Amino acid sequence: MTPGTSDSEQPRHTTVIIIPAFNESDVIADVIDQIRAHCDFPVVVVDDASTDDTAARALLAGATVIPLAVQLGAWSATQTGLRYALRKGYEVAVSMDADGQHKAASLEALMLPVVQGAADVAIGACTRRGSLLRRIAWVIMKRTSGLALEDITSGFRVYNRRAIRQLAGWRATLLDYQDIGVLLLLQSKGLRIVDVKVAMQARTNGKSRVFHSWLMVVYYMCVTLALGLSKRRLARRYHHPQPVR
Numbered sequence: 001m002t003p004g005t006s007d008s009e010q011p012r013h014t015t016v017i018i019i020p021a022f023n024e025s026d027v028i029a030d031v032i033d034q035i036r037a038h039c040d041f042p043v044v045v046v047d048d049a050s051t052d053d054t055a056a057r058a059l060l061a062g063a064t065v066i067p068l069a070v071q072l073g074a075w076s077a078t079q080t081g082l083r084y085a086l087r088k089g090y091e092v093a094v095s096m097d098a099d100g101q102h103k104a105a106s107l108e109a110l111m112l113p114v115v116q117g118a119a120d121v122a123i124g125a126c127t128r129r130g131s132l133l134r135r136i137a138w139v140i141m142k143r144t145s146g147l148a149l150e151d152i153t154s155g156f157r158v159y160n161r162r163a164i165r166q167l168a169g170w171r172a173t174l175l176d177y178q179d180i181g182v183l184l185l186l187q188s189k190g191l192r193i194v195d196v197k198v199a200m201q202a203r204t205n206g207k208s209r210v211f212h213s214w215l216m217v218v219y220y221m222c223v224t225l226a227l228g229l230s231k232r233r234l235a236r237r238y239h240h241p242q243p244v245r
Contacts, residue, residue, distance in 0.1 A: 014091040015041045015111070018081030020074050020155075021098035022048040025057050028098055032061040035096075038104040044084060045098070046077040054098075074155065075175060075182070082159070083168045093159045102156040106198040113194050114158045120191040121163050123149060124156030124198040147187075150195045152179045163191055 017035060021028055032043055045058040049071040058065050066080055078095050085093040092114060096102045106124060113119040127135075127150055142152065159167065166172065166189055167182065175181035186193060 013041050015094065016081075016085050016088070016090045016092075017041050017043045017094045017096060018078060018085065019043065019045045019058075019063070019096050019098045020048055020077030020081065021045050021050065021054050021058070022071065022074075022077075023050045023052050023054060024098040025050070025052040025054045027100045028054050029057045029061040031096070031098055031100055032058065032063050034104040035107075036062070038107055041094070044081050046081045048072060048074070048077040076173075078155070079167060079172055082164050086161075086164050086168045090164070091161045093164050095155055095157045095159070097155050101200045101202070103199060103201060106156070110156065110196050110198060111158050113196065114160050118192075119194040120160050121186055121193040122158040122196050123151060123154050123193065124200070125149075125151035125154060125195040126198055126200040127151055147180070147183055149183065149193060152183060156198065156200070166191070 019028075019031065024031075028045065032045075035041070035043055043063040044066060045055070045063045046066045047055040047058070047068060049068050055065045055067055066084060068077060068080065072080075081095070082093055092111065094107065094111065096104075102124065110122050110124050113122045137153070142148070163186060166186060172182065172185060175185070183193065
């Protein structure tokens with residue numbers, strides 16, 4: 001990890017951007033540069049045991065890098081970043097993908113509901129990006145879990161301090177993915193979650209680790225549907241705000 005503020009120091013900014021990354025050396029510097037062009041928030045790249053020079057390029061681009069000794073997956077890498085944010089005293093954490101899909105130009109609109117106190121969590125929703133496999137998965141997962149959100153698989157999210165604290169805890173550590181389990185956990189604690197419509201671009205590197213084959217989708221659906229069905233009652237207990245347009 002690169003040097004940063006000590007635990008006793010307050011960060012200069014209240015917001016930090018967290019990027020989980022695995023073998024994204026071709027694009028990670030461009031992603032960080034785009035963020036820098038729209039804001040001066042600190043960027044933390046959690047390198048998920050990449051076998052290329054993702055970490056080195058992220059460092060050269062000005063990010064703080066947290067290297068993981070073994071590959072943990074996108075959600076666990078994101079949770080590592082959230083624990084860093086909690087320990088450092090940040091009030092807001094933004095998660096973004098490292099493959100270039102998420103546009104830094106959408107940051108201001110996505111952060112607005114959380115910054116204004118209208119929501120605890122905002123999800124960057126772009127349903128047009130969904131492939132046939134992803135759209136089928138969305139419909140099934142929403143019906144079984146009771147979630148009313150539009151884009152439950154989006155990793156472009158904003159969390160306030162209350163949400164960060166929940167997701168840094170041990171219950172969230174037991175989850176494999178950031179969608180159904182994370183959202184149901186947050187709603188079970190009474191947190192307010194909203195969709196914010198954003199534009200996304202095609203990934204500039206690699207491919208989805210879930211929605212690229214039927215075999216992976218079947219495994220993913222078995223895990224998420226079991227969790228969604230078991231927690232459906234919790235998801236229905238709370239009112240779902242209307243999407244922010």
